[in-house]
Amino acid sequence: MPRRSGRSEDQRTERMLGALAIAVLVLIGAMIVTVFVNAWPSFSSNGLSWFGPGGNVDTQLRAMQESTPLPGHDISYFRAWPLIWGTLLTTVFAVVLALVVSILAAVFLTEFAPAPVRRTLEPVIRLLAGVPSVVYGLIGILALAPLINQHLISNARKQSVAYVVQLNGADLTTATVILAVMITPIMVALIAGALESVPLPWREGSVALGVNRWRTIVRVSLRTARPAIVAATVLATARALGEAIMLAMVSGGRGFAANPLDGLTFLFEPVRPLAATIVQQSEGLTIAPLAHTIYAMAAVLLVSAALLSFAGWAAKQPLKQYGIRA
Amino acid sequence: MDPLMPPPVRRIALDREPHIAPPATSPNGAGSGAVVPSEAHRRLTRPDPATVRERMRIESVWLAYGENWVVRDVTLPVRKGEVLALIGASGSGKTTLLRSLNRLTEITAGAARAGRITLEGEEIHELEVNDLRRRVSMVFQQPNPFPMSIYDNVAYALAEQRPPRGRRRRRTAELEQAAQEALRRAGLYDEIAADLDRSALKLSGGQQQRLCIARALAAEPEVLLLDEPCSALDPISTATIEELIVRLRESVAIVIVTHNLQQAFRVADHVAFMHLGELIEYGPSEQVFDRPSQQRTRDYISGAFG
Amino acid sequence: MEAGGLVPAPARPIIVRPRRQSSASWPLIDRIGYWLCWATGIALCLIALAIVVFMFVKGIAYLRPALFVKSPAPSLQQSQSGGFLDPIVGTLIITAIGTVIAAPAGVALAVWISEYGRPVSLARAVESAIDVIAGVPSVVLAIFGLLVFSESFLGFLSQNAVNGSVYGRSFFAAGIVMAILALPLIVGSTREALAQVPDRVREASYALGKSRASTIRWVLLPSIRPQIASGIALGMGRIVGDTAIITILLGVTLTTEGVGSVPLIGTLRGTGSTLTSYVYNNSPAGEGNAPQKAYAAAFVLLMVVLALNALVTRLTGGRERGGRLSALRRALASRRPEWTR
Ligand SMILES: Nc1ncnc2c1ncn2[C@@H]1O[C@H](COP(=O)(O)OP(=O)(O)OP(=O)(O)O)[C@@H](O)[C@H]1O
């Protein structure tokens, strides 16, 4: 008898847990569907030009909020390019910067750092990885932006673009630097962990052939750690893409498409990515055309996140044949 | 089998042909038959004394981990043209001595050395360490091919050691030639010529170990150190590698550590017996195995240590 | 020489300690890489130091005991705008709601995936769904949540306008979405811990006639409690630190505003703020713009994160100590047996 009851208890547990799993699945499915359904009106009325350039995004958003269509345009007229461009710029710059820094730092941490340095640096990195983004935003807007405004942006430079945009330090550079500082600790932690678990025989084997330590690190350790590097990059990119609050704080509130043709000034022009725009416009979720536009931005973020995890998966495939896994 | 136990080889001392099955006339047992070629090989090719030349010299060497001296006052020559086998119970310092020959001990924190080790008359501490390791290469107990293709493994040392001129990362004809040559010397080329781009980790254990030997040979070292190279392998692979070792001694000075006394007997020309860090006996292998001068050697060889 | 011979009494030898391996003989490009590593490592130390010192200096400079007991007040003067009692309470409430939901759900999901996981295709799908949650920006979760909680059948979770429309912003709403945010971390660490329990533990329990469910409940889960706890602490860190969900789903009123007359439920259906939204609103980007308050609150936030971090280290430190112990055990086992003497 006890066995019988055990089995039925088993089935009950399995069914309950399974139901929970299905609920999570349904929830996520519902989220994806909801976002796309709500985004559709914005995409369909703008067509593919939704993604293209065309006018000032902030004016377009305000028009929707005030329900007064821009002259010559539909109420849902929207051209997201400045925001997409801002997302691309901040994400790519920050991830590339963070990738280089974190690989070097992880190698330093695992291979060269003296033991006391290492013992102090490890918890600090863990702490930095856990600092809320709003704190980073605060540092960005109260410490870094004024610094850049005072010391790096000359008055001549401000004047040179004064007719389109005001430069005040809340700009691409600040956003990129703070974003990179935010994602670097996660990447360092993941990459250093992978470097530590590179099997000793591989490293010894390389050193025993008369290959110096640096080459051994580059060719054996980093190669073996590559899936972890890819995974860390994917994770960091996802965070950079989705970072809203910090970027909303340091972006200066303007949906401006920084122009590389402006030379160095480009680096000091404001940018505002998609996620930050969603936060700043969230009050408008009750106004239909604006809400559709916001969901359209969210849909773009969702698709990018999906593409990203696919890219990460694909990047890990070539090494599978050598038995290297993340 | 417990790796700490020396193999049962009592009869080696009594019988010149211990444990070795008669040549192929044996109706069954490919495994035991496979030992024969190496045995035959050794009998056939005694080293030609004319080619024997001293490459390295270990003079009154002491080695320690921290304060713990695990190799004490060892003096040995390492010669090209012959194979030197290090035998002895576990913990007697064979691996430590071997690793000190290309300064791999330096990777371990707290390792220290006293005495002189010379390569072609030069103290190895005066040499640049990566140069030294290129000239004195090592193969480990566990096959450790890198997670790359077979070709990349063999070309690795050539491409990554201090390249004499410019980068040699690209797959040049010259590099390919050298890699093929190394694979041939290691007796692996014919088996895998077709798929050099396959993952090295997909080879069998014996093939992997020969690949590791090829990898070491590719850079044309002067001395090859082998630390129990066959302990993870089956008898057939072991026989192949033993043959390989005997063939290679013409061009490379070889030091091999082994727990398998029959193997030492088959491949070595000189044998050094170590016990608790001390060199107890050194001499031509027939002498050490047949007429050991020390009681401890006799005990070890006859299995009395068990 | 040929005779070998016995070693003389071990006179203390002259020690040749190896020189430090230098990079001087490396090719230039390798040396550049080596020095870049050092430079980056030192730069990272300095940046970390700068951030920590900056936040401590600013935080301690503006932190007053009174800030902890006063509610925020609407004033443009930093001296008149009160403290952050309500945001602290808000953070506690949100963290509590999020954890209470996410912890059991996360553990249950992890158990289902690793111990049951049938049908396999469903398990794969659930795995990827959790990956999706981990990768989705929290703003997206937040605006999805707003849509859901504005549905009239969920009106009991937030406040309702006279015309029947549902506000959709409340502690309930924000807390529940926070639970989704924390879910992947709890699932992840529970699954990893379950994977590390050797199969023989399960088999031993089945052999005693225990059912799978009771094995999980009485054998597996107790044995991985520290890892579950550290996953929960990580999730709490995530909840405490998130701002986007709060700004969109909590209504961000200056003080905690209850709904109706039922004491606790009323508060939970109402709006309020948390430390993160307080920092945001008092930064130059927000409406309050009181940097001193923002610094002080950010400092408190940092302390909370630090505490959660220490908790995780404590919890997983137990595992590490076990690791060190087993390393020691292995080292002892490889000591040479007595018979060699
Ligand atoms: N990295 C190390 N740190 C400290 N002591 C070590 C280290 N490696 C080896 N030893 C000690 O040095 C002594 C000699 O070890 P070694 O590995 O040289 O023996 P061995 O003859 O190769 O043994 P085996 O036949 O088991 O491989 C042993 O007592 C061992 O405990």
Ligand SMILES: [Mg+2]
């Ligand atoms: Mg050994």
